[in-house]
Amino acid sequence: MTRTWRLVDDVGRDLTAAEQMAADVVLLDDVARGAEPALRLYTWRQPTLTLGRFQPRDDVDENACAHLGVDVVARPTGGRALLHGADVTYAVAMPRPEGRAGTVAELYERLAAVLVAALADLGVDAAVAHGEGRAGAACFAAAQGADLRVRGRKLCGSAQLQRDGCVLQHGSLRCEPLPVTEADVLRFPDDRARAAVRERLAASTVTLAELGAPHDVATVASALTSAFARTLDVTWRSSVGVEGIAKSRAVVVHG
Amino acid sequence: MEFPDDVRYTREHEWVRVEGGGRARVGITDYAQDALGDVVYVQLPDTGTNAVANSSVCEVESTKSVSEVYAPLTGTVVEVNDALAQTPELVNQDPYGDGWLFVLELADAGEVDRLLDATAYRSFVDEQ
Numbered sequence: 001m002t003r004t005w006r007l008v009d010d011v012g013r014d015l016t017a018a019e020q021m022a023a024d025v026v027l028l029d030d031v032a033r034g035a036e037p038a039l040r041l042y043t044w045r046q047p048t049l050t051l052g053r054f055q056p057r058d059d060v061d062e063n064a065c066a067h068l069g070v071d072v073v074a075r076p077t078g079g080r081a082l083l084h085g086a087d088v089t090y091a092v093a094m095p096r097p098e099g100r101a102g103t104v105a106e107l108y109e110r111l112a113a114v115l116v117a118a119l120a121d122l123g124v125d126a127a128v129a130h131g132e133g134r135a136g137a138a139c140f141a142a143a144q145g146a147d148l149r150v151r152g153r154k155l156c157g158s159a160q161l162q163r164d165g166c167v168l169q170h171g172s173l174r175c176e177p178l179p180v181t182e183a184d185v186l187r188f189p190d191d192r193a194r195a196a197v198r199e200r201l202a203a204s205t206v207t208l209a210e211l212g213a214p215h216d217v218a219t220v221a222s223a224l225t226s227a228f229a230r231t232l233d234v235t236w237r238s239s240v241g242v243e244g245i246a247k248s249r250a251v252v253v254h255g
Numbered sequence: 256m257e258f259p260d261d262v263r264y265t266r267e268h269e270w271v272r273v274e275g276g277g278r279a280r281v282g283i284t285d286y287a288q289d290a291l292g293d294v295v296y297v298q299l300p301d302t303g304t305n306a307v308a309n310s311s312v313c314e315v316e317s318t319k320s321v322s323e324v325y326a327p328l329t330g331t332v333v334e335v336n337d338a339l340a341q342t343p344e345l346v347n348q349d350p351y352g353d354g355w356l357f358v359l360e361l362a363d364a365g366e367v368d369r370l371l372d373a374t375a376y377r378s379f380v381d382e383q
Contacts, residue, residue, distance in 0.1 A: 052319070104292050
C-alpha cells in the first residue's frame, strides 16, 4: 500500500551544525506525535565533525578544528566521529515497525536496500558491510551496522536513535573527497597513530567522484528521493525546512 | 530465548526482579538484547533519580544505534550496575544476571502485579 511521507529538502540550506542535528530530532519528535514519516535531505555549509551521542568530546582536536574551520556537533544517534562537508546526508524518521522488523539490524537492512537502490541509479554497485567489531574514534574507519561499501571501501555510513516507538536513522553519502579527514581533527596519542588512521581512512573509504559516478548534490539527492519512493512505496508531501528548529534544542555533547 | 520465571516483564522488554525491602532489580530481556545487537555503551541513570513508570530512564548504544530504556515501575534509583561502564557486553551475555541495569526503590510495590509473568511475556514475544 502506498503511503504518504513528508519530504524535507534542506539541500543547500544555510543551517548551523547544531541546527542540522536539531532538525533531525524534530523530525523524529514530529513522527512520535503522530505526524507522517519523513525523509530529510541536507548538505553542510562548512566541514563539520559529528560525534556519536556518547562519544567523549576529548576525542576531538579542538585546536585543529578551529585552525581548519571545522565545526563540531554531537549527533543524537550512536557511532563515532564522522566528517561531513562534501556529502549528502539523509535523515529518515518513522514509526518503528512491530516485532522483528523493528530490531536495529532489520531496520538497517531495510534502509540499506534503499541506499543500494539509489547508488545503483548512480551506476554504483554497493553492498552492505556488516559489523566488524568496535570502531575507533573515526566512524568511517570501520564498517558497522549496515554501512555500504564498494569494492571493500566504505561509501555510506548510517546511525540510529530509537525512542517513543519511532526511529531516526541518518547517514552520509560521500560525494567527493574533502581536503581534510577525520585524521586531521581527532586527537591521537602521537603522530604515528594519526598517520595510521589517515592511511586506514584513505584505504578503506571512497567517494562517488572517485568511483567516476555522478556526484553533484542535486543528482545524488534526486537518486535518494527516487529510491526511497520506489523501494518503500511512498509518495511525497514536500516541505522546505523543519518548523520549530531552535538552537536551544541542539543536542548537548556528552563526555 | 530465555524467559526466567523469577522475574516479571514489560511489553517494552524490560524485566523486574523483586527483592527485599521494597526494591526491584531491572534489566532488559533476552529478546531485547538480541534485538539491539552488540551493546557498546550504557548510559545509566544517576542514583537518586526519580523514575516514572513507562518513561525513559536510561539509554543503550548498540551498533551505532541509541535506544531508550523505560522504567518498568515508578520509584527511586538506589543502585546502578557500575560494571557496565567497562563491560557493557554483559547486557548481551547475561541479561538476567550480571547484565542488570539498576535497582529501584519502589513507590508502590503493588505496581508489580500489573507486569507480565513469564508465560504472558513469552506469548507476547511469540506474537512479535
